[in-house]
Amino acid sequence: MILLRLSLFLILLLVFAGCGQQADENERNDDKDHQHADEAIRSGGIVAGELETTLEVKESQAILKIKNQTEQVKELIFSEETAYEYFILDEKGKTVFQKSEKDIPYDQEHPLILKQAEEADFKLAIPNDLEQGTHTITTVLHTDPVIETQTTFTVEKK
Numbered sequence: 001m002i003l004l005r006l007s008l009f010l011i012l013l014l015v016f017a018g019c020g021q022q023a024d025e026n027e028r029n030d031d032k033d034h035q036h037a038d039e040a041i042r043s044g045g046i047v048a049g050e051l052e053t054t055l056e057v058k059e060s061q062a063i064l065k066i067k068n069q070t071e072q073v074k075e076l077i078f079s080e081e082t083a084y085e086y087f088i089l090d091e092k093g094k095t096v097f098q099k100s101e102k103d104i105p106y107d108q109e110h111p112l113i114l115k116q117a118e119e120a121d122f123k124l125a126i127p128n129d130l131e132q133g134t135h136t137i138t139t140v141l142h143t144d145p146v147i148e149t150q151t152t153f154t155v156e157k158k
Helices: 004-044
Strands: 052-059 060-069 074-076 083-088 095-101 112-116 119-127 133-141 145-155
Touching: 052 133, 060 112, 060 133, 060 145, 112 119, 119 133, 119 145
Parallel strands: none
Antiparallel strands: 052 060, 060 119, 074 112, 083 095, 083 133, 133 145
């Protein structure tokens, strides 16, 4: 009877020890998977399900870039009324410039098609007569869904 209990105890001990090792190994694998995902994000890799937008101001123009960070081809269908617009606010939040654009080479019959990791650029004129100071530019692409991007820039007069 003692031999039976001892055998049963040893078997249970081995089973529980094996379960603990498997759990530790699973945790290590999960940590590695998260580490690889973090590295992909930091290195500009594909981010599932997102269109990445950047807005950068260089002297007299702003450049809006849209990059397809998904694994599928994305179609951006622009509104027929206004394809995109952008506006600039001064430090006080007052609109100092606004422009809408209707005539672009994309419309409902000819959408902007972005393949995986492909990028499209829109060059936007910045007026030269802005007052000195910090300004905010906001772009709105009238697509489905609407894509809105914003950044700040500084005007320095010499």
